[in-house]
Amino acid sequence: MSNLQNFTKGFFKENAVFVQLLGMCPTLGVTSTAINGLGMGLATTFVLLMSNVVISLVKNFIPDKVRIPAFIVIIASFVTVVDLVMAGYLPDLHEQLGLFIPLIVVNCIVLGRAEAFASKHAVVSSMLDGLGMGLGFSMALLMLGSLREILGSLSLFGFKFVEADGILLFILPPGAFLALGFLIAFINHLRKTA
Amino acid sequence: MAKKESTLFNMVSSLVVVTLVASAALGYVYELTKGPIEAAKLAKKIRAIDEVVVEYDNNPVDEMYKIPIEGSTDSLEVYPAKKGGILMASAIRTYSPKGYGGNVWLMVGLLPDGSINNIAVLEHKETPGLGTKMNGDDFKNQFLGKNPSTFNMKVEKDGGDVDALSGATITSRAFGQATQLAFDMYMKGGQHE
Numbered sequence: 001m002s003n004l005q006n007f008t009k010g011f012f013k014e015n016a017v018f019v020q021l022l023g024m025c026p027t028l029g030v031t032s033t034a035i036n037g038l039g040m041g042l043a044t045t046f047v048l049l050m051s052n053v054v055i056s057l058v059k060n061f062i063p064d065k066v067r068i069p070a071f072i073v074i075i076a077s078f079v080t081v082v083d084l085v086m087a088g089y090l091p092d093l094h095e096q097l098g099l100f101i102p103l104i105v106v107n108c109i110v111l112g113r114a115e116a117f118a119s120k121h122a123v124v125s126s127m128l129d130g131l132g133m134g135l136g137f138s139m140a141l142l143m144l145g146s147l148r149e150i151l152g153s154l155s156l157f158g159f160k161f162v163e164a165d166g167i168l169l170f171i172l173p174p175g176a177f178l179a180l181g182f183l184i185a186f187i188n189h190l191r192k193t194a
Numbered sequence: 195m196a197k198k199e200s201t202l203f204n205m206v207s208s209l210v211v212v213t214l215v216a217s218a219a220l221g222y223v224y225e226l227t228k229g230p231i232e233a234a235k236l237a238k239k240i241r242a243i244d245e246v247v248v249e250y251d252n253n254p255v256d257e258m259y260k261i262p263i264e265g266s267t268d269s270l271e272v273y274p275a276k277k278g279g280i281l282m283a284s285a286i287r288t289y290s291p292k293g294y295g296g297n298v299w300l301m302v303g304l305l306p307d308g309s310i311n312n313i314a315v316l317e318h319k320e321t322p323g324l325g326t327k328m329n330g331d332d333f334k335n336q337f338l339g340k341n342p343s344t345f346n347m348k349v350e351k352d353g354g355d356v357d358a359l360s361g362a363t364i365t366s367r368a369f370g371q372a373t374q375l376a377f378d379m380y381m382k383g384g385q386h387e
Contacts (some may be wrong), residue, residue: 087227
């Protein structure tokens, strides 16, 4: 697979949310607004990128039987870095995302890419894979967050375009399932016809 | 380069190295972000204080004092706002454990006689779109300028004067209760001049 494909597959062909249906917990949990979805996506992208690079660098020094604990330590370290940096420099967003930032550790996309890709491929491919997967995840979260914010609060990125109440359901957790379901159906339709 | 064999020594040594490097790196990042995190927390506190008190020229955070809550080991933090040495208002960090999603933390600004100047919502886990409207002006404005000694902080349903948020009676109750607690403790143990 070419490097370009390693990067682009995360957006459409193997999109973590729409195609692989991985990482559903943050996907459904934090996407009540577009900015929350984007923030969560970018935080995960950073973790994916860094953990993929480091794991691909150290893969030959880690014996097979202890690779999962080693990967988890590496991933957890980068998640903690993101958590601390966000608490210091983006306190408002950090508060909004709350518990979901530390929970990136157990996001199956991150360990999934480490195990399925970074532990078998060279640094450059792993970097592109992590970046592509992360940005694809961010794109999906941004789409879902925008959809829910537009329908639920009639605003986008906090700017209200109609002075009225939206459909409250889309801000609440059931709305996340509904919006995600319709988005996946739409993407599947595109994939079939494309 | 060939992959390392899974011998006991290799497993232990590689995990030791990985954890050592990770903890060293984290310690470094922690030191680096310690300052900004403290600053961000302080800025947030000051923003909330500014929102609920009137003009001041002292440093309320430095002059903070605590009032113990009766029948509990907790205490409330009080930030006195003074101008020219005269107490203008006090910002009281208060809470109610009876929110719909756990504790509701408020910053209540009380004038020296105990009447409410303004209220800011600090932390909560209430239902988005329902309970979160307690932060809106429509709900908050009914408290401004009221004195809890004459204005009953209970919701109308419980025989009080508070017009509850529709669909969020529990949140409204917690909001009133937290404000009442701030008032009661301030009248008992707070500085009034």
